[in-house]
Amino acid sequence: MILTVTLNAALDVTYNVDALVPHGSHRVDESFSRAGGKGVNVARVLSALGVPAVVTGLVGGPTGRAIRDDLGAAQLVDELVPMAGDSRRTVTVVSREDGDATVFNQAGPHVDEATWADFLTRFTQLVRGVQVVVLAGSLPPGLPTDAYARLTRLAAAAGAMTVVDAGGPALLAALGARPTVVKPNAAELAEATGHADPEAAVASLRARGAVCVVASHGPEGLHAVTPAGAWRAVPPLRLAGNPTGAGDACVAAIAAGLLAAALWPAILREAVALSAAAVPCPLAGDFDAGVHEQFRTSVPVEGVPVPTDELR
Amino acid sequence: MILTVTLNAALDVTYNVDALVPHGSHRVDESFSRAGGKGVNVARVLSALGVPAVVTGLVGGPTGRAIRDDLGAAQLVDELVPMAGDSRRTVTVVSREDGDATVFNQAGPHVDEATWADFLTRFTQLVRGVQVVVLAGSLPPGLPTDAYARLTRLAAAAGAMTVVDAGGPALLAALGARPTVVKPNAAELAEATGHADPEAAVASLRARGAVCVVASHGPEGLHAVTPAGAWRAVPPLRLAGNPTGAGDACVAAIAAGLLAAALWPAILREAVALSAAAVPCPLAGDFDAGVHEQFRTSVPVEGVPVPTDELR
Structure with a gap:
């Protein structure tokens, strides 16, 4: 079972x-509106792949009700925790002229200490019997920066692996809890570490505690460094479209791969194929089954030499 | 008493x-969000002027509840009629860089025949004892184009005057019911009549049934043609800002003037002053009391000769 956490769940409006x-x-x-937030999108991809996933996180107000109604309509398992305040919306303006999207993200309502304590209690119950926890997206105002570190430790105590998809202080704070995988994109990698060189940045995240780093470089594919080795996986074709959806699909593939105890080259091949299949879909959480089938057998994955002292 | 009608009420989100x-x-x-739609904005201005106003129209769903909650908070009299579907939102993106606004207007939910029949029944009750009815803004999908004509006739049957602020087919269809005042802006005037010349366009609206036409030309002020004469009123200064708010303030001044049985030059002076006072306020329905006080004594109003055959 995979548990996805979306602390800043949203109603995504197009x-x-x-x-x-x-x-x-x-x-x-x-x-058009539907439930969103990175963890929700990851659960949607997993559900379409037939991988059992449970959605948790925080929701409140009439927008929270709309989020829960949509999760029910999509037959996603909803274990969201109620909070005061109204959940945020994201508005994506899509232009018919060029198909391009302009996105407006609200910060989300302030979360108080009592709600965070409620969530920690519920998470501790939910994580039992779970093999993989996905911690994805921004933290709402009011939560401590080390929220993902706290959840990573609770997951580890329950025997679950963790995949963290976040940037900035939330990512940096999570590292100390030794998450199984962190998946920064190129901008998050540079911003969090201050390294312009992606390889140095990945090494820095691992030195600070991440067991595995899967760095996503958009159309240039994935660079993964793990205790078992390092690889690069590149999509065979460039596709234009939705980068948010690609990131969420990548996280879903990593979580599904960890659940299945797959080997890293297979996980990365699937992650690139699923990301590529998400790019042509305007809504995050959707992917093109045809592109996925076509790419999953044709993604080249190459081993990369790693200094021995970094293979830990 | 003034009754404002907002058939496509909105939650205005900034x-x-x-x-x-x-x-x-x-x-x-x-x-930031608050109740909107042109009729609601007009009622807000009237309320700030101390003129009693009642808000009616159609609302539904969680967004409708948010609209009603905000009307309550603003102490506006809420006689809105419930409908199925969720009320629309408008999103205004304000850039800190230049203060400029980019607006996204949803069409609103589809209104079925039964809801329109409910509304007509409620309107017939509400209009008793009302002296002025304001019919303002776009019609939601599903309503007949002649919705404002129908309401204008019901208002006239109850002895009430009407001010119609609409464009396109809704404006044209209303004319046959002989509304007391129509207030097109320059673009609406040209579009509805097909006349590039504003004077010919105003004459055409009156020939089709409007008793009085107050055409608003933004910073160039108002041009009014009525059975009692024709005038131009021009703001003494140009102000940059919010044109929607200026239009709604203008309608509020016209409605308040009709209620007070004021003479047209006084109505137009007040309409220009109140419009100018709304321009610096980013939210429609607000106005700057200082600008209003300053301008209401300094707006020049000039009589304009009108061919005798048009004075009817």
């Missing part, structure tokens, strides 16, 4: 407009 | 961002 005109007034012809 | 970057991802640092 607005379709003819073209985005800054300082203009736009008629939104079609709008 | 997102503050550092700068709007098309195709970028934005962190929304602050967001």
Whole structure:
């Protein structure tokens, strides 16, 4: 079983407009909303792959009710914990002219100490019998920066592996709890470590406690360094589209691979194929089954030499 | 008493961002929401002026509840009629860089025939004892184009005057019911009549049934043609800011003037002053009391000759 944690769950709203005109007034012809936040998107991908996943995190208010209604409609297992305040929305404005997306992310409501204590209690119950925990996305205001570190330790105490997909202080604070995998993208990698060189940045994250690092470099694919070795996996074709969806699909593939005790080259091949299959889909959490089938057998994965002192 | 009708009531949400970057991802640092839709904004201005106003229209779903909660908080009299579906939101993205606003308007939920029949029944009750009815804003999907014509006739049958602030087919269809005042802006005037010349366009709206036309030309002020004469009123200073708020303030001044049986030059002076006072306020329904006080005595209003055959 995989448990995905979305502490800043959102209602993702898509607005379709003819073209985005800054300082203009736009008629939104079609709008569409569904439950989102990185952990929810990861659970959606896992569910489509037939991998059992449970969604937890924090929700509140009428927007929280809309999130839960949508999870129910999608038949995702909802173990979200209620909080005061109204859950955030993200608004994505998609222009028909060029298909491009402009995204507005609210910070989310403030979480108080009592709610965080409730969540820790519920998480401790939920993590029993779980093999992999996914900790994904931004932390809402009010939570301590080491929230993911705390959850990583609780997961480890229950015998579960962890995949952390976060940036900035939340990522750095998580490292001390020795998460099984962290999956920064290129920007998060540089920002968190201060290293312009991606290889030095990955080594730095491992030196600070991450057991495995899977760095995603968009169309240039994945670079993974683990105690068992290091690899690069590159998509055979470049696809234009939705990078958020690609990141969430990558995390889903890593979590599913850890659950199945797959070997790293197989995990990375699947992660690249599933990411590539998510890129053409405008909504994070969706992927193109045809692209996935086609790519999963054709992604080249190459071993990369690693200094022996880094193989730990 | 003034009754304002907002058939497509909205929750107006403001997102503050550092700068709007098309195709970028934005962190929304602050967001703010309140009840909106043109009729609601007009009632808010009237309430601030101490003129009694009642809000009616259609609302539904969790967004409808948020609209009603906000009307209650603002101590506006809420006689909204419930409908199925969730009320629309408008999102205004305000850039800190230049203060400019980019607006996204949803069409609103589909209104079925039974809901429209409910509304007509409720409106017929509410309009008794009302002197002025304001019909403002777009019609939601599902309503007949002649919705404002229907309400104008019901208002006239109850002895009430009407102010219609709409564009396109809703405006044209209303004319046949002989509304007391229509208040198109320059773009609505040209679009509805097909006349590039504003004077010919105003004459055309009156020929089709509008008793009075108050055409708003932004910083160039108002041009009014009525059975009692024609005038131009021009703001003494140009102000940059929020044109939606200016239009709603103008309608509020016209409605308050009709209620007080004021003479047209006085109504227009007040309409220009109140519009100018709304321009510096980012939210429609607000106005700057200082600017209002300063301008209401200094707006020049000039009579304009009108061909005798148009004075009817």
